[in-house]
Amino acid sequence: MVGLGIAVGLVFPPFATGLGVPAQYAERPVFKAACLGAGFLVGALSYALCRCLVGGRLAVLSSHLRSVAQGISQASRTGDWTQSTSQRIRVDSDDQLGETAQAFNSLLDALEAGEHFRALVRNASDVITVVDPSGTVTYQTPSVGWVLGYPPGTLIGTDIHDLVHPEDARTFRDQLASVVRGAPPTSSPAVRMRHRNGSWRWTETVVNDLRDDPAVTGIVLTTRDVSDRRELEEQLRTQAFYDPLTGLPNRALFMERLRAAEELEHDTGTPAAVLFLDLDNLKAVNDTLGHDGGDALLEVVAQRIGACLRPGDTLARLAGDEFAVLLGGPQSGEMAPRVAERILAALREPVLVVDRMVRAGLSIGLATTTTAGVSGIGLLRAADIAMYVAKTSGKGRCEVFQPSHHADHLDRERLQADLYQALERQELVLHYQPIVDLTPRRVTGYEALVRWEHPTRGMVPPVQFITLAEDSGLIVPIGRWILREATRQAAAWQQSDGRGPRMSVNVSVRQFQHPDLVDDVTEALRASGLAPDRLTLEITESLFAEDTAGTTQKLEALKALGIRLALDDFGTGYSSLSYLRRFPIDVLKIDKSFVHGIAxxxxxxxxxxxxxxxGQILDLVLVAEGIETADELAALEQLGVQYGQGYHLGRPAPPQHASPGAERRRSGSPGAALRSAPAPRAATAAPPGGVDPVRGATTRGHA
Known part of the structure; x- marks a missing residue:
């Protein structure tokens, strides 16, 4: 600008002559020097004025631009855009500098408007990462800090694959590569990423290819921490598919694996085998040691069974005392019996439970795809049927499923279905076996024994249906009906003076445990009019393995009615002198297993x-059961046994043939005819009337 003023001073003298300045003055050196000086001064003043006014405003604009440029550059590297803006420039004119200031302020407005969305990205819970096609990180949001613990800047330039668990790296790499090749955006399966503290976090990542977007120019990974959800899913899966006590697979998971094994056998012919295991004495342990003791036993049993299996075999707890083992592979059928024997051997060793040694007996049913396929039933059902055979034929053993087992099981199910209708159809009848005073050979009482007159099968032996009644719970309503019918018949035989033969009725453990037993006895006595002392309830020693406090209370309640209590099959169960002292027992019935060998x-x-x-010391009445020969009868008389019953003395018979006035002698027996006071009639069997056939009960069903 100073040079421009000097140039104006040089050309001004000729220009001055045109303005009327005399030439002699314009040509003078002094005039020319004055023009040059004036031009210099004007140029210098103009430069100074422009630098002061315009330059200052430009310097402010330049400073703001540099600040914004540095902030944007730093935010692009770190992801922190909070320092990317600057203060506005004051617009004090409407010239080009004012317009420039306005344009700058508009740029800042646009940046701050974008800051709203950048703030959302910065504070999002998801981690947003931009990588190049090879996986190198070019941008990272701050959220990586609270998800994975890394400062955002430390990951720039690193390989994203380095954060992925080695077992999940291939899945993650394949997903990234497929998007790079042009596949649509996808969400990856859950993969584990390394936290800064060394732990692993479960994550899910959505991959988007934004290389064509000039604002991004990279592959965008949106990663979400799903560790809590994954942990909850695992907890729910554990609750749904695993037994909380033993940690073993439960029935649901076992059935899932069994279906897979059966499908494999169908597709490839690979055989499988199932062992169905049932503890024989868990209830007794629960009753004596409490449920904590039972749980401890189950845990030990699970450990011992598991120790007998291969790593690939499945051991599951199906229900309270039921376990199952699934064996797979070509040799599973041959291996299964050996595995069963190892398990039985392992459980023969006593188990220490609550400072007591307990023997955990097992009954095992074994089925293979070959044997189950012949019968057309599933492996587990076949093994269950075989286990039932093992349990009912001695316990503590293994039974291999046979097709005949299935046929027997179906017949048993049909018989059980008929049993539900037996009460309503009045198919059950009572036979009465005399109880005899051995010295005068006189009938003093009867034992009521149930029989089933099936409409198509004929007379069904008690051994075939009593167990079904116990298992189904029908033992309670059947037992209630027997109690009513027996007391009604005894009342019919009762003499006018209230005397007459006593009536003995068996009460099963399940019927005894039913809360209505005392009320049932009270109602039977009331409805029949039988004197209470004429009724004897027979219980077995197995009852004393149950809750002794509740047993004592109920026995005392029954005694308060005035009836007698007999201990049946004495000497074969939980025999203990303490039972005779603690419980109000009146009669001991000597088991027939001792009577048969007495001679x-x-x-x-x-x-x-x-x-x-x-019995003499405790003032108990003794009755010998199962007397079948004269020698047995003579030996019992010599030992001082007062009462007895058995085929030699009288078979069970319907009431019209078992009346006290009839002669009762075994055909072909040398024994004398039995005598008793005459009785006028036999009671007509009453219909069961209102008995619920789906509730449980009975007495002993055979002589």
Whole structure:
């Protein structure tokens, strides 16, 4: 600008002559020097004025532009855009500088408007990462800090694959590569990413290819932490598919694996085998040691069974005391019996439970795809049927499923279905076996024994349906009906003075445990009019393995009615002298297993002699069961047994043939005819009337 003023001073003298300045003055050196000086001064003043006014405003604009440029450059590297803007420039003119200032302020407005969306990205819970096609990180949001613990800047330039768990790296790499090749955006399966503290977090990542977007120019990974959800899913899966006590697979998971094994056998012919295991004495342990003791036993049993299996085999707990084992592979059929024997051997060793040694017996049913396929039923059902056979034929053993087992099981199910209708159709009848005073050979009482007159099968032996009644729960309504019918018949035989033969009725453990037993007895006595002392309830020693406090209370309630209590099959169950002292027992019935050997076996004779002495000391009535020969009868009389029953003395018979006035002698027996006071009639069997056939009960069903 100073040069421009000097140039104007040089050309001004000729220009001055045109303005009327005399030439002699314009040509003078002094005039020319004055023009040059004036031009210099004007140029210098103009430069100074422009630098002061315009330059200052431009300097402010330049400073703001540099600040914004540095902030944007830093935000692009770190992801932190909070320092990317600047203060506005004051617009104090409407010239080009004012317009420039306005344009700058508009740029800042646009940046701050974008800051709203950048703030959303910065504070999003999802981690947003931009990588190049090879996986190198070019941009990272701050959220990576609270998700994975890394400062955002430390990941720039690193390989994203380095964060992925080695077991998941291939899946993640394949997903990224497929998007790079042009596949649509996808969400990856859950993969684990390394946290800064060394732990692994479960994540899900959505991959988008935004290389054509000039604002991004990269592959965008949106990663979400799903560790909490994954943990909850695992907890729910554990609750749904695993037993909380033993940690074993439950029935649902076992059935899932069993279906897979059956499908594999169908598709490839690979055989499989199933062992169905049932504990024989869990209830007794629960009753004696409590449910904590039972749980401890189950845990030990699970561990011992598992120790007998291969790593690939499946052991599951199906229900309270039921386990199942699934064996797969070409040799599973041959291996299954050996596995069963190892399990039985492992559980023969006593188990320490609550400071007591307990033996955990098992019954095992074994089925293979070959044997189950012949019968057209599933493996588990076949093994269950075989287990039932093992349990009902001795327990503590393994039974291999056979097609005949299935046929027997179907017949048993049909019989059980008919049993539900037996009460309503009045198909059950009572037969009465005399109880005899051995010295005068006089009938003093009867034991009521249930029989089933099936409409198509004929007379069904009690051994075939009593167990079904126990298993189904029908034992309670059947037992209630027997109690009513027996007391009604005894009342019909009762004499005018209230005397007459006593009536003995068996009560099963399940019927005894039913809360209505005392009310049922009370109602039967009331409805029949039978004197309470004429009724005897027979219980078994197995009852004493149950809750002794509740047992004592119920026995005392029954005794308060005035009836008698008999201990049946004495000497074969939980025999203990303490039971005779603690419980209000009136009668001991000596089991027939001792009676059968009394004439030839000195040990049986000694046992019965001891029982007789015990009965005399405790003032108990003794009844010998199962007397079938004259020799047995004579030996019992010699030992001082007062009462007896058995085929030699009288078979069970319908009431019209079992009346106290009838002669009761076994055909072909040398024994004398039995005598008793005459009775006028036999009671007509009453219909069960209102008995619920789906509730449980019965007495002993065979002589």
């Amino acid at each position: 030839t076996c000195s040990e049986d004779r000694a046992v019965i002699g001891a029982i007789v002495a015990l």
